[in-house]
Amino acid sequence: MSQSIFDTLSHLYSSLEIVNKNMDLENLKQQAATSAVDFVQSGMVIGLGSGSTVYHALLEIGKRVQNGMDILGIPTSLQTARIAESLGIPLSDLNCHRNLDLTIDGADEIDTNLNLIKGLGGALVREKITAEASQQLIIIADQSKIVPYLGQVSPLPVEVVKFGWKTTQDRISQFCPRVERRFEQSDVYITDNGNYILDCYFEKITQAAKTEIEINSLPGVVENGLFIDRVKLAIIGTKNGIQHQYKS
Numbered sequence: 001m002s003q004s005i006f007d008t009l010s011h012l013y014s015s016l017e018i019v020n021k022n023m024d025l026e027n028l029k030q031q032a033a034t035s036a037v038d039f040v041q042s043g044m045v046i047g048l049g050s051g052s053t054v055y056h057a058l059l060e061i062g063k064r065v066q067n068g069m070d071i072l073g074i075p076t077s078l079q080t081a082r083i084a085e086s087l088g089i090p091l092s093d094l095n096c097h098r099n100l101d102l103t104i105d106g107a108d109e110i111d112t113n114l115n116l117i118k119g120l121g122g123a124l125v126r127e128k129i130t131a132e133a134s135q136q137l138i139i140i141a142d143q144s145k146i147v148p149y150l151g152q153v154s155p156l157p158v159e160v161v162k163f164g165w166k167t168t169q170d171r172i173s174q175f176c177p178r179v180e181r182r183f184e185q186s187d188v189y190i191t192d193n194g195n196y197i198l199d200c201y202f203e204k205i206t207q208a209a210k211t212e213i214e215i216n217s218l219p220g221v222v223e224n225g226l227f228i229d230r231v232k233l234a235i236i237g238t239k240n241g242i243q244h245q246y247k248s
Contacts (some may be wrong), residue, residue: 028142028237033057035235035242036104036140042180043069045097047130049105050077050123051141062087076130078192096098103134108154109147114234114247117150119157119225139234151202157225158198165196168220171248176200
């Protein structure tokens with residue numbers, strides 16, 4: 001076999017492995033999402049999170065609404081609102097419904113105590129407000145999101161106001177060695193709230209509760225993506241099936 005043919009086949013097999021891996025992850029996300037939607041009952045007002053895993057939950061909720069389930073959804077992002085509306089899910093907002101039965105949302109990292117990093121999708125402020133208004137926050141994810149400690153894989157997103165953002169960045173740098181303003185392709189990323197996001201790359205977040213408070217105390221910071229002691233149940237899609245992890 002010539003080297004060129006060998007290289008072509010190697011590239012093809014590598015591409016197929018990536019496709020299969022992505023398909024496996026999407027299947028795990030779908031399983032976790034379906035399991036979470038089983039907690040939703042007619043008459044509930046529920047928070048609708050954001051992100052790729054929540055997308056599968058929206059699809060499942062949409063099917064059940066079409067089959068007669070009566071719920072109201074509170075979207076945590078403009079994107080979630082658009083998807084939910086396209087699926088026929090009735091929507092409202094927190095100003096009309098300030099106490100939610102539950103919220104289904106995803107996560108970028110989940111540690112062994114069910115603490116989270118969220119916000120790679122940019123909706124962390126609305127997600128945290130919605131979670132705080134909910135009687136129960138159910139997190140759905142695939143097994144790749146489980147980490148031994150926060151900060152291992154994902155940066156910590158921090159939403160900041162545009163005014164004086166470089167000063168805010170300097171203050172956050174006292175806690176984190178690498179702080180970068182987020183871009184989307186070649187444009188500065190703007191949240192649904194009209195703010196910037198600073199992605200903070202920690203080597204390891206050892207005192208997550210303290211870090212959450214310290215960052216939020218800085219002028220210019222709107223909110224950060226640490227969700228500490230907020231989750232009672234995480235539903236994880238694994239190759240060995242669905243796992244329900246409860247916080248003791």
